[in-house]
Amino acid sequence: MKSFPKSLSDKLAQRESANALRKLPVNGKRIDFSSNDYLGFSKSEIIFQDSHKYLANAGIINNGATGSRLISGNHDQYKITEDFISQFHKADSTLVFNSGYDANVGLFSSVPQKGDIILYDEYIHASIRDGIRLSNAKAYKFSHNDVDDLERLLKRAYNTIGENEVYIVTESVFSMDGDSPDLQKLVDLTDEYKALLIIDEAHALGVAGEKGEGLLQSKNLHDKVFARIMTFGKGLGCHGAAVLGSQQLTAYLVNFARSFIYTTGLPPHSLATILTAYKYLENHSYERKALHKIILFFTSEMKRLELTKFFIISQSAIHCAVVPGNEKVKNISSVLQQHNFDVKAILSPTVPQGQERLRFCLHAYNTPQQITTVLELLRVTIRS
Structure with missing residues (x-):
């Protein structure tokens, strides 16, 4: 085996000296104050059994999707699940991705174009940052949850943007702070400056709203944004994510989001679990x-x-x-x-x-x- 590169060894040593070296934890039986399983759905025997009953009743015995959704992996459970999610969230269209990371990288790397400007909260999730880095747009951060700082950047962008677009990006609940922005003020700013607002609802799904529909929808602001990202590995206790928006946005992502195009689809049992968890959320x-x-x-x-x-x-x-x-x-x-x-x-x-x-x-x-x-x-x- 070849020796490990010194430059990489040095980076590991720097992390260790800063007491910041990450290691995979050993899962024990401690009282849970660390997982994102807010509702306990990942451990729900009802959701587990109902998912299997659903598959059995539908005669589905496939273990995998067999390919990307554009080749052979677009099985019937995708349309059934995406249609239900659209109805639940009052969205025109839904596109399921394999994970929240894939959804954010796919959306932000493909949608903002050269000449566009992205204004993002300084505490935005790493997956969004990675997607922004892969885009051809210019990006500027604004102070955390600071609408005045955002407006300062909007004014500057408004005077230089021409016919290009300005995207504002934030989260409805921040994963490392637990706080939320003033969504109404964000919507007002996007209207005033003709910007496009994108909200990641990962930590609000299942928690906020009368049926756990998320913070935007609970405030009746869901139709004021360009896109919402819903992640299923937290409040829903399963896996995967979806981008909610217009039918045109879905069509665009199917054609240009590389993290969607070039990956094997989720297996039917993953979609069945997502669908079952949503139905449980709606009725309990x-x-x-x-x-x-x-x-x-x-x-x-x-x-x-x-x-x-x-x-x-x-x-x-x-x-x-x-x-x-x-x-x-x-x-x-x-x-x-x-x-x-x-x-x-x-x-x-x-x-x-x-x-x-x-x-x-x-x-x-x-x-x-x-x-x-x-x-x-x-x-x-x-x-x-």
Whole structure:
């Protein structure tokens, strides 16, 4: 075997010296405060069994899609599932991708053209950043959730853009902060400056809205945006993602989104699970109500224990305590894990240096006692 390149070894050594070297975790039986399975759907026996019944009743026994959707992989479950998602989200059209990463890379690498401008929130997800890097458009970041800074950039773009497009990109719930932008103000700005708004709803699906439809739809703003990205690996507890928009957008992505064109399609059982999870979401509210009760209890306990100053303001299922320094935040996370609480440390460079944090993901299946115990332990540890 050839020796490993020194330049790569040096980069690994730099990560290790900064106490930022990533390693795959060993899954244990700790109390879950780290997964994105907000509603517990990934563990739902009902969804699991109903998915299999659906496949059996349809006579589907295929293990794979056999090819890309443009070759041989566009089986019937795609149309059935995409049509249901469009109805659920009141969208003109839906295109399913293999993952949220694939959806964002495919959308942002192909849609913005040379001469276009992309204005994106500085805390936008890595998959969107990667898609933007692959595009031919110019891109500028605006301060996190700062509509005034965004408008400053819009004014500058408006005077130079000519006949090209301006795209505004953000998330409805930010994965590393749990906070949300003022969606109404964003819509107003896009109207005023004739821009196109794209919202990633990954961490809002299943959580926000009367039926878990997401934050935009819950505010009746879904028809004011150019595209929405829905990711199924979080609130829905399965796998895959979709871009929601016009029929023209779907047609465009089928022709130009390379992460869609050049990959094997999802197998029928993946689509059956997505469809079953959506139907369960539409007809059941217990898990969503239980989650919102846990979120309220977490917030009240955080205030009671005088921990509010450490946490970023959030009304979502994601709550983050900022603990600057990779070493310190890893040490606190280790203490919590030693007491059987799976709370992950988020290190730089995943977040900016000095903004390292403990990320608490809340779930419908967490209990008030678990929350009280972990926050009491945090209070003692963070002040020691």
